[in-house]
Amino acid sequence: MRRNCKTGELFCRNSDFNNDIIPNDHGKMLNNILELRIQGRPMADGPTPADKQKGLQLHLKKxxxxxxxxxxKAAFESLFEHFAPLLRAYSFAREPGASLMADELAQVVLIKIWEKAHTYNSNKASVNTWVYTLARNSRIDLLRRNGxxxxxxxxxxxxxDLEDESADPFVSMQHKRTEKTxxxxxEHLPPDQQQVIAKVYLEGKTHQESADELGLPLGTIKSRIRLALQKLQLVVRR
Amino acid sequence: MLVNHHPDSERLTAFSAGSMPLSQALCVSAHLEMCPDCRADLDSLNKLGSHVFNQMKPSRVSNDLKQSVFKQLNDTQTHDPVSNSPARNETGRVASGVPKCLFQFIDDDYDSLDWHWVSPSIRQANLCVDGNGAHVALLRIKPGGKASHHTHMGEEITMVLKGAFSDESGIFQQGDFVVRGSNDKHRPIATKDSECICLTVLDAPIQFTGYFSRWLNPLLRRAHP
Structure with missing residues (x-):
């Protein structure tokens, strides 16, 4: 497995990700969907990672x-198989070694997925993004309650409430474009920028904590984030 | 509403990542409620979060966890009571423009708070102290009221909730998000047409630098233990 060494153990490459994460039956389901989706098209090299990603997104949405x-419950099991390992990893990224907390976070978020599935709006965000926001909020709450x-x-x-508002259709067109972008x-960002983004998003480190841990001035952390956002064309005005 | 001053993109990133002190997140959240542009940026930033979230190395899940989750699934649709029924006193708070993120501190409108005298034209209502020691408060300045010249020991974030104020660097209106560092010496003045209410988060107590107001510093330190 090829890992991005600069960003540490947290990441694996896109191509590994699919093999790693999808257990057999889930994978089979996904392959069926992919075959349906690309019927009638020559498949000399099999589905590309992008096709797989797209198929996976469609599957999760369904x-x-x-x-x-x-x-x-079968559909929920699919969601469980996909997200539980990621949720545990997300907890470990913030609290290394805290196995109980990892299980607790996975449990809390998965039950939220079950209870709040009716509030999910596919025009507003992909399933991944929705689950990411649930995970982020739950992790903050759990850290707070655990003292x-x-x-x-x-x-x-x-x-x-900021994120649950219904989307306007123009925004949703834009969001589809940007998720792919x-x-x-x-993947084309310099490793030092990827590393800072990972620290902030996955480890939940403040800019100051990131600076302390990487032995860099605070200004460097901020400028790396700013440069990364510019390259990703994420933030329009500032 | 025309909002001119926004949190910078690094700060918005930290909000999207949930990696900033909650006292600061409170100010960013209040700004986002008033600023559709920043809400659109937040949407994009959340996608970045979801991208890196998805690229993590998955961590093996035990059967126990799976069983425990499945045991807790209800077959019937549960509806979220919070989002479907309006909370108590919602009207007073909504009518006076209190941001939703502050509902946890404000039961009715701004008048219902416990306002303390700071100077003839300024009142302050302390909301809470964050884990990192930052003080979260509301400041209420009378129309045309002037604050004393002051600098900060740490960073001060100000979110204008109502009215407007100006200082040496410009005019700040409802929805504007202003950050002052420890080297900025300034003297905010509320505009004459209405009172100004701001949410402020202060890393460390402010220092009055005016000749006459310096005597306030020890008093202020007592008010901010």
């Missing part, structure tokens, strides 16, 4: 819809 409408950081502020309403462009 699972969410089945969970929302039919309370379908890992003390604060009198309840994080619940800081993110939720982001994954393509991210």
């Amino acid at each position: 699972c969410i819809e089945r969970v929302a409408k039919k309370r379908d 890992r950081y003390t604060t009198e502020i309840d994080p619940e309403y800081l993110w939720q 982001i994954s393509d462009a991210f």
